[in-house]
Amino acid sequence: MKIEGRTFVVSGGASGLGRACVQDIVAHGGNAAILDMNEESGQALVKELGADKARFWTCDVTDTENISAVVKATVEWIKKETGKPLGGIIPAAGVGNPGLMLDKKNQPLSLDSIDFVLGVNLRGTLDLTRQFLPHLANTTPVGEDLERGVIIMVASAAAFEGQMGQVAYAASKGAVAAMTLPMARDLSRFGIRVVTVAPSMFESGMTAVLSDKVRTGLQKAMEFPARPGKPHEFAALVHHAIENIMLNGVVIRLDGATRMPSKL
Numbered sequence: 001m002k003i004e005g006r007t008f009v010v011s012g013g014a015s016g017l018g019r020a021c022v023q024d025i026v027a028h029g030g031n032a033a034i035l036d037m038n039e040e041s042g043q044a045l046v047k048e049l050g051a052d053k054a055r056f057w058t059c060d061v062t063d064t065e066n067i068s069a070v071v072k073a074t075v076e077w078i079k080k081e082t083g084k085p086l087g088g089i090i091p092a093a094g095v096g097n098p099g100l101m102l103d104k105k106n107q108p109l110s111l112d113s114i115d116f117v118l119g120v121n122l123r124g125t126l127d128l129t130r131q132f133l134p135h136l137a138n139t140t141p142v143g144e145d146l147e148r149g150v151i152i153m154v155a156s157a158a159a160f161e162g163q164m165g166q167v168a169y170a171a172s173k174g175a176v177a178a179m180t181l182p183m184a185r186d187l188s189r190f191g192i193r194v195v196t197v198a199p200s201m202f203e204s205g206m207t208a209v210l211s212d213k214v215r216t217g218l219q220k221a222m223e224f225p226a227r228p229g230k231p232h233e234f235a236a237l238v239h240h241a242i243e244n245i246m247l248n249g250v251v252i253r254l255d256g257a258t259r260m261p262s263k264l
């Protein structure tokens, strides 16, 4: 799939890893539909990139009607204004919200906390993808393989070695990793690929709030390079996954050989 001349939908596109993807897509001649709850950062990004190349929609991926309205608006933006067909969906919105399965006061992890993390990271990823898919499948197939586009989901190293306090987060990211292959199988007949990236610690809004103790502990677990990844390094892999048609049904770790330890 070429980036130039196509539109890519990026949830969580106002910050961190999603934002880097938006910037990379626009820098290479694509358009970006930025879906996020953070209106201020989203609008600032549109201002930086130009309203002809990027559009922001306030979107809570846990709200299915909100997604429907944004799908409609994005499709109209493409039809009436840009003429750049959909080329891919990057559901990058995510939340951490750590909590122990059973805490020191003998309190089990709250169901609200579990629902919140699964709601954004898992249900939100699925719902956003499923609602955009009919429109992606309606695009004219391109190239000798008749490709229509690519879904690039975001898991985490926590899908494989979640740490203490990450039961809900690991469940959500493990599920995203697990659905990569069946989704690729379901969508192959439409010429749509599915790739998932599983990053270790990257600089972003999510990791900016970590305590120094956690950050230092995580950095100790890193092999080479012994530092958090940079958002543009994540976007570089997404860029390659968009362009390389042989990448499909696969979860790619992007972690500098980091394996998360049990305790920090």
Ligand SMILES: NC(=O)c1ccc[n+]([C@@H]2O[C@H](COP(=O)([O-])OP(=O)(O)OC[C@H]3O[C@@H](n4cnc5c(N)ncnc54)[C@H](O)[C@@H]3O)[C@@H](O)[C@H]2O)c1
Pocket: 011, 012, 013, 014, 015, 016, 017, 018, 035, 036, 037, 038, 059, 060, 061, 062, 092, 093, 094, 095, 096, 120, 121, 124, 154, 155, 156, 157, 198, 199, 200, 201, 202, 203, 204, 205, 206, 207
């Ligand atoms: N940064 C890391 O170290 C790291 C590691 C592994 C996986 N990830 C994953 O990468 C993805 C991007 O996270 P990030 O690190 O860039 O964090 P971030 O906090 O910088 O960006 C996440 C964005 O998602 C948005 N968001 C949150 N809930 C939303 C909702 N309900 N609807 C719409 N938007 C919502 C936030 O407003 C924010 O702009 C997440 O799925 C995260 O789990 C991040």
